[in-house]
């Protein structure tokens with residue numbers, strides 16, 4: 395742990411683009427899903443885009459920069475305990491990348507986004523819209539997956555709400571501007587740093603990210619269009 399002023403570049407461009415594109419798509423999916431009708435065509439395209447983003451983010455979680463990797467932010471019980479103790483203590487302690495709780499929240503968000511996008515592929519609205527794979531399964535199963543698609547969206551809204559509240563807690567209580575960091579990539583803070591890896595951040599090549607994203611797009615195309 396160290397105690398001085400810090401300004402550490404942690405988020406690479408792919409993670410930042412991933413995040414803000416995801417937020418825009420999430421807002422659009424909310425609106426288009428509630429609106430229905432003609433908006434459903436675009437709802438489906440936005441859903442495919444989210445699926446591609448999630449596949450990309452999982453790949454980037456293994457191949458990306460230091461703080462994008464799952465191995466750097468999925469904490470075991472020991473780190474969770476240290477973090478909870480630091481959170482309850484008066485002295486502010488800052489994590490360089492995702493904090494241990496935030497790290498697991500990333501997994502929950504990605505998992506439930508994946509569930510949302512994949513159930514959408516099999517869903518139907520009993521009127522004019524059905525997912526590109528709905529015809530492959532029975533109506534009964536499609537109805538069940540549609541119900542999961544609806545319930546899981548409420549779950550996602552709750553998780554996204556908790557996520558934003560946690561970010562606001564960091565901004566206003568811990569005086570750590572995480573939102574600016576998600577835009578600029580640079581996290582600034584005073585005080586103790588928990589699990590400092592700041593000096594050893596390794597940034598992966600953005601061309602690799604582009605290649606992985608194209609791979610994710612091709613995977614989604616193959617799933618949706620089933621050309622073979």
Ligand code: HEM
Nearest residue numbers: 409413417420491492493496500503554558561572573576
């Ligand atoms: C106004 C709304 C939002 C703000 C201000 C915001 C802000 C942030 C910030 C600051 C982080 C980095 C947290 C850290 O430093 O550990 C983050 C990460 C993340 N957020 Fe959000 N967020 C918003 C909405 C959303 C929504 C709606 C979703 C998904 C449904 C989402 C999914 C994620 C994910 C998956 C990460 C991890 C990023 C990564 O490691 O690739 N966020 N968000």
